Amino acid sequence: MGTTQLESVPEPKYWHLRTVLSEALDSEFEVGEILPNERDLAARFGVARATLRQALEQLELEGRLQRRRGVGTTVAPPRxxxxxxxxxxxxxxxxxxxxxxxxxxxxxxxxxxxxxxxxxxxxxxxxxxxxxxxxxxxxxxxxxxxxxxxxxxxxxxxxxxxxxxxxxxxxxxxxxxxxxxxxxxxxxxxxxxxxxxxxxxxxxxxxxxxxxxxxxxxxxxxxxxxxxxxxxxxxxxxxxxxxxxxxxxxxxx
Amino acid sequence: MGTTQLESVPEPKYWHLRTVLSEALDSEFEVGEILPNERDLAARFGVARATLRQALEQLELEGRLQRRRGVGTTVAPPRxxxxxxxxxxxxxxxxxxxxxxxxxxxxxxxxxxxxxxxxxxxxxxxxxxxxxxxxxxxxxxxxxxxxxxxxxxxxxxxxxxxxxxxxxxxxxxxxxxxxxxxxxxxxxxxxxxxxxxxxxxxxxxxxxxxxxxxxxxxxxxxxxxxxxxxxxxxxxxxxxxxxxxxxxxxxxx
DNA sequence: TAGTGGTCTAGACCACTGA
DNA sequence: CAGTGGTCTAGACCACTAG
Missing domain, CATH: 3.40.1410.10 (Chorismate lyase-like)
Structure with missing residues (x-):
């Protein structure tokens, strides 16, 4: 996840963030690998935690991520x-x-x-x-x-x-x-x-x-x-x- | 929607709210009827708007509600x-x-x-x-x-x-x-x-x-x-x- | 006990609809 | 234009997991 800033675009931040994260998952992460925690990720992208979570929710809905309380967020295997x-x-x-x-x-x-x-x-x-x-x-x-x-x-x-x-x-x-x-x-x-x-x-x-x-x-x-x-x-x-x-x-x- | 307060229960507020609203939809609303707006509903149940929205999102996911920006929230017909x-x-x-x-x-x-x-x-x-x-x-x-x-x-x-x-x-x-x-x-x-x-x-x-x-x-x-x-x-x-x-x-x- | 995600708040502003 | 839902923020606290 190289870049840390979001450009100003007319589309919602969380949606753009979803896209950025999705591409990062494809190219830079292995199945089962754990992502940085939500607070760090939010800070890294310069958004509030709630916004970051909205993006993660999308990716979880699509079966790309798996989140477990007390543990962390991991890259999900294919369905x-x-x-x-x-x-x-x-x-x-x-x-x-x-x-x-x-x-x-x-x-x-x-x-x-x-x-x-x-x-x-x-x-x-x-x-x-x-x-x-x-x-x-x-x-x-x-x-x-x-x-x-x-x-x-x-x-x-x-x-x-x-x-x-x-x-x-x-x-x-x-x-x-x-x-x-x-x-x-x-x-x-x-x-x-x-x-x-x-x-x-x-x-x-x-x-x-x-x-x-x-x-x-x-x-x-x-x-x-x-x-x-x-x-x-x-x-x-x-x-x-x-x-x-x-x-x-x-x-x- | 008679009562306006939520009891203190160990389950999340938004989940309980979802249940309450779901029952209200069954008994007190017709298909196509528009609900009160989110700010009013939130005030009526004594929760923040974000929490109320979480409950509405659930109901929308289940096909019970239909929300349109600029218009309002209506009771959805059966799928x-x-x-x-x-x-x-x-x-x-x-x-x-x-x-x-x-x-x-x-x-x-x-x-x-x-x-x-x-x-x-x-x-x-x-x-x-x-x-x-x-x-x-x-x-x-x-x-x-x-x-x-x-x-x-x-x-x-x-x-x-x-x-x-x-x-x-x-x-x-x-x-x-x-x-x-x-x-x-x-x-x-x-x-x-x-x-x-x-x-x-x-x-x-x-x-x-x-x-x-x-x-x-x-x-x-x-x-x-x-x-x-x-x-x-x-x-x-x-x-x-x-x-x-x-x-x-x-x-x- | 330290660290994680889950819930919740009280605000603000934006995008869209319809009168 | 006023009113709606959609987005976003910056906090706080809770429930859970694992060392």
């Missing part, structure tokens, strides 16, 4: 591709299962979920909580809603609750033949519980993947999964791993 | 579902074409794009710029990279450049038989040009959809599309419109 489009990676129990069941409860779901499942609003459904790990890092937290009708042979004795119960539900669910799945992706922010599971602070940006599993002409299950937006790239279809995007698009015209 | 998983909605020229070609240039693409296309890094490719409109609002800006080999019958005479040229390229491209497509979704921020096209400020959060189109065993084209993260929900597969998510996930335990 990991996470397959979500094919049943292999989400329908429970398939071979390379990166999902780890955490809990299971029987309770009435949110109204919107009940509507999508076509169950009564106060009819309890199995609610499985799972977390997904990739490359040793937690990447997603999921709530899977399974109406009792989808797991008819589930015996109450298997296990009362907890991970064992969750596995029993998933095992029974998998006996059904999945026809197809429909997904939607949108931006959201992590709630307190998801944040803890994803090792982030509350409000951290997440990609919310809502998936409806269809089997036997019915909605067999419905999943709401939150993926870390800073570290994940969601892939659909054959896991063809296209890695193109890097920073805001700029078109020389 | 619109935008189909991106099936060729019908992205492969050029299909029936219900919501895409509007804006420009076309012949130029060497970014290195990463050239690698994915399996062309030489300095080999020029057709670069089509399109924008997608839904419900009268711009929702996406796209750069479509088409190697000359994918449009062999394109005559240089059709049109030198501009929208007409873009349409010619798309028309020729469509003559190929699309086998399948692979997509990836990640979070990004809008560059200056995308931002203008999407009617947002630079740095606005976008969902970057990178798609590789396969035809005749080759990569026929590659697209990098940026969708407004605040207003869009990307749907994959049959356009089954699951609308579940609303605010951070909270699990009563």
């Amino acid at each position: 990991v591709g996470v397959a979500v489009g094919t049943p292999d990676h989400t329908w429970p129990g398939t071979a390379d299962d990166a999902w780890q069941p955490a809990d299971c409860r029987l309770a009435a779901p949110p109204a919107a979920v009940a509507d999508a499942l076509e169950t009564d609003r106060d009819e309890p459904v199995h609610t499985v909580r799972r977390s997904r790990v990739s490359h040793g890092q937690p990447v997603a937290a999921e709530l899977l809603y399974v109406p009792p009708a989808s797991v008819p042979e589930l015996t109450a004795i298997d296990a009362p609750s907890g991970p064992a119960r969750a596995r029993a539900v998933l095992r029974e669910l998998q006996r059904g033949d999945l026809e197809r799945q429909e997904s939607a992706v949108e931006l959201g922010s992590a709630g307190a519980d998801d944040a803890k599971e994803l090792d982030r602070l509350p409000g951290a940006p997440v990609l919310v993947v809502t998936t409806r599993y269809l089997a036997g002409g019915r909605t067999a299950a419905l999943s709401v999964a939150t993926y870390r937006a800073d570290t994940c790239r969601l892939t659909f279809g054959e896991s063809g791993d296209v890695q193109i995007h890097h920073g805001p698009q700029t078109q020389a015209s | 619109v579902g935008v189909a991106v998983g099936t060729p019908d909605h992205t492969w050029p020229g299909t029936a219900d074409d919501a895409w509007q070609p804006a420009d076309c240039r012949l130029a060497a693409p970014p290195a990463a794009v050239a690698d994915a296309l399996e062309t030489d890094r300095d080999e020029p490719v057709h670069t089509v710029r399109r924008s997608r409109v839904s419900h009268g609002q711009p929702v996406a800006a796209e750069l479509l990279y088409v190697p000359p080999a994918s449009v062999p019958e394109l005559t240089a005479i059709d049109a030198p450049s501009g929208p007409a040229r873009a349409r010619a390229v798309l028309r020729e491209l469509q003559r190929g038989d699309l086998e399948r497509q692979e997509s990836a979704v990640e979070l990004g921020s809008a560059g200056a040009d995308d931002a203008k096209e999407l009617d947002r400020l630079p740095g606005a959060p976008v969902l970057v959809v990178t798609t590789r189109y396969l035809a005749g065993g080759r990569t026929a084209a590659l697209s990098v599309a940026t969708y407004r993260a605040d207003t869009c929900r990307l749907t994959f597969g049959e356009s089954g419109d699951v609308q579940i998510h609303h605010g951070p996930q909270t699990q009563a335990s």
